[in-house]
Amino acid sequence: MGKAKDRTGPLARRPDNSAFKQQRLPAWSPMLTANTVLPFFYLLALMCLLLGVWLLLTVQSTQELKLDYTDLGSCSECYELRKNVSYAEQGCRCKVEFYIDQTFKGDVFFYYGLRNFHQNLRRYMDSRDDAQTVGRESQLKNPSTYCEPFIKDKDGVPIAPCGAVANSMFNDSFSFNYQTSSGHIMPVPLLRKGLTWYTDKNIKFRNPKTGNQTLAQVFEGTRQPLYWQKPVYDLDPSDPTNNGFINEDLIVWMREAAFPNFKKLYGILNRAGDPFTHGLPKGNYSIQISYNFPVQPFQGRKLVVLTTLTWFGGQNLFLPIAYLVTSSLILLMAVVLTVAWWKFGKDGKNMKE
Amino acid sequence: MVKILYLLDCYPQLYCPGQLNMYFSKKAFVWCMLHSCYSSLVLFFIPWGAIQDTVRDDGRDIADYQSFASLAQTCLLVVVSAQLCLDTYYWTTVNHFFVWGSLAAYFAITFTMYSNGMFLIFTSIFPFIGTARNSLNQPNAWLTMFLTSLLCVLPVVALRFILMQIRPTINDRVRYKMQKDTLPAPPPRRPVRRVSTRRSGYAFSHSQGYGALVTSERFLFKRPIKSRLAFSVQPDGPLARNLPQVFRPIAEELHESQSSKS
Numbered sequence: 001m002g003k004a005k006d007r008t009g010p011l012a013r014r015p016d017n018s019a020f021k022q023q024r025l026p027a028w029s030p031m032l033t034a035n036t037v038l039p040f041f042y043l044l045a046l047m048c049l050l051l052g053v054w055l056l057l058t059v060q061s062t063q064e065l066k067l068d069y070t071d072l073g074s075c076s077e078c079y080e081l082r083k084n085v086s087y088a089e090q091g092c093r094c095k096v097e098f099y100i101d102q103t104f105k106g107d108v109f110f111y112y113g114l115r116n117f118h119q120n121l122r123r124y125m126d127s128r129d130d131a132q133t134v135g136r137e138s139q140l141k142n143p144s145t146y147c148e149p150f151i152k153d154k155d156g157v158p159i160a161p162c163g164a165v166a167n168s169m170f171n172d173s174f175s176f177n178y179q180t181s182s183g184h185i186m187p188v189p190l191l192r193k194g195l196t197w198y199t200d201k202n203i204k205f206r207n208p209k210t211g212n213q214t215l216a217q218v219f220e221g222t223r224q225p226l227y228w229q230k231p232v233y234d235l236d237p238s239d240p241t242n243n244g245f246i247n248e249d250l251i252v253w254m255r256e257a258a259f260p261n262f263k264k265l266y267g268i269l270n271r272a273g274d275p276f277t278h279g280l281p282k283g284n285y286s287i288q289i290s291y292n293f294p295v296q297p298f299q300g301r302k303l304v305v306l307t308t309l310t311w312f313g314g315q316n317l318f319l320p321i322a323y324l325v326t327s328s329l330i331l332l333m334a335v336v337l338t339v340a341w342w343k344f345g346k347d348g349k350n351m352k353e
Numbered sequence: 354m355v356k357i358l359y360l361l362d363c364y365p366q367l368y369c370p371g372q373l374n375m376y377f378s379k380k381a382f383v384w385c386m387l388h389s390c391y392s393s394l395v396l397f398f399i400p401w402g403a404i405q406d407t408v409r410d411d412g413r414d415i416a417d418y419q420s421f422a423s424l425a426q427t428c429l430l431v432v433v434s435a436q437l438c439l440d441t442y443y444w445t446t447v448n449h450f451f452v453w454g455s456l457a458a459y460f461a462i463t464f465t466m467y468s469n470g471m472f473l474i475f476t477s478i479f480p481f482i483g484t485a486r487n488s489l490n491q492p493n494a495w496l497t498m499f500l501t502s503l504l505c506v507l508p509v510v511a512l513r514f515i516l517m518q519i520r521p522t523i524n525d526r527v528r529y530k531m532q533k534d535t536l537p538a539p540p541p542r543r544p545v546r547r548v549s550t551r552r553s554g555y556a557f558s559h560s561q562g563y564g565a566l567v568t569s570e571r572f573l574f575k576r577p578i579k580s581r582l583a584f585s586v587q588p589d590g591p592l593a594r595n596l597p598q599v600f601r602p603i604a605e606e607l608h609e610s611q612s613s614k615s
Contacts, residue, residue, distance in 0.1 A: 030444065195413065
């Protein structure tokens with residue numbers, strides 16, 4: 001009985017007699033048996049335990065220092081000053097001191113941290129114009145309406161960069177000093193570049209094409225955001241690769257944090273010269289802070305964080321502890337399963353019909 | 354599929370779970386909801402805890418909104434695929450293709466959506482540029498995914514195993530029996546070739562049958578035709594007497610057909 005015969009007549013539409021069409025494909029049918037499930041659970045418990053211990057040791061090898069300077073020492077005067085919006089134009093400097101008791105070996109990263117600042121609020125996150133910051137000429141003087149009300153100033157001049165995110169940029173600045181054993185105060189050199197993702201710096205943020213104009217001329221006809229002290233083309237006039245929209249501090253700030261307590265990279269220790277070749281030596285340090293960012297209106301706090309890193313990241317004990325807890329839970333489950341199997345299901349005694 | 358139909362024939366108790374509404378009842382729904390609440394909590398809070406105070410290994414940001422969203426989403430995909438693998442009882446090549454293929458498609462689509470080209474063409478629609486590349490190359494992210502999938506999938510496995518030990522359902526018993534005694538291939542229900550007229554389709558037992566035709570004078574005085582045609586009836590067969598047919602296995606049938614030839 002060939003297929004040709006079936007092409008006409010009452011059996012013309014019968015499906016082919018292939019394994020695929022007759023649902024006879026070879027199949028693997030796994031089943032939860034004791035001799036697969038139980039060793040699997042024990043193995044996983046062991047693996048989680050080893051992972052947890054390894055991660056814990058890795059995280060413990062990092063060193064971290066967190067310093068809340070919102071109203072610490074002389075900064076409390078600046079804190080009081082910043083409560084009043086009418087003094088916003090007035091500068092305020094304060095000094096904070098701290099002591100490192102153990103050398104921070106390796107690369108040291110400096111962060112500024114904020115607490116209770118919700119960069120993840122939806123209206124806030126929408127209030128930006130990525131097309132403007134990617135350097136589109138058409139959007140420079142005509143930003144998207146998502147930036148309302150931070151889109152034009154009272155004279156109708158468009159704002160660049162527009163939006164609430166850019167407007168609320170963190171503008172405290174720090175300079176760190178180290179007191180050597182001889183009492184001499186020397187500044188701690190920081191690298192203030194290389195703080196951003198490659199894609200952010202090179203693709204997401206671009207200055208509008210300059211041609212033979214200066215950056216200031218390109219931005220003619222726009223204004224700086226209302227809360228800024230300097231226009232965007234003056235953020236770092238000494239370095240054209242860090243000026244305008246591609247300024248690293250701006251890019252770091254524009255990458256909105258997921259949670260209300262966050263930290264953002266400010267600088268990396270420059271280990272070129274003594275005594276910082278091996279990291280931050282132990283001793284007395286002080287920070288000169290230019291205190292501009294007001295946090296009292298939202299009951300926020302400001303911090304400075306110094307940390308060393310490993311391949312796993314900074315000092316975050318959540319994942320190692322979670323692995324250890326999970327490993328003990330899995331072990332407990334495995335023991336319970338073994339007991340259940342031994343008592344009820346061994347040799348298939350529960351499967352009798 | 355053929356196997357399943359065969360099982361339903363041999364073990365009619367397999368119909369019971371359906372009739373008793375075991376798998377689609379209010380209780381099943383409540384269990385499902387509890388399981389999803391637990392999974393949702395795990396899928397949010399484990400990435401939250403892992404990401405909230407961390408940075409990448411080169412000091413740059415990983416605790417940003419886009420990386421967190423992308424990580425939570427990838428954790429979800431991994432957990433869902435693992436759950437799907439648990440629920441798949443017959444792994445054919447088609448299953449393999451679609452399960453691994455959908456995971457691969459997810460990563461392909463994600464990387465495409467977060468690529469430079471998409472951002473430059475549709476700037477406001479695809480603002481997540483670079484997120485997948487910068488967060489998924491961190492071992493931190495993969496360890497988070499592994500932990501999340503363990504916490505979501507292992508309780509299900511443990512629960513199923515315990516229920517199988519303490520209160521095995523009819524499905525479990527049948528599968529166990531099938532695995533234990535490797536059953537022979539089920540005998541075919543009816544052959545394709547209609548050499549013998551005894552094996553014509555049972556559907557004819559519903560119809561009037563050919564009694565009138567067969568007992569008419571056309572047939573009574575002729576030898577029964579050794580037929581290769583379908584639908585002809587033996588005069589003394591059960592159909593002729595308007596009785597339902599009984600199926601015989603092949604060996605007996607061949608012997609009978611040989612005897613009918615002679």
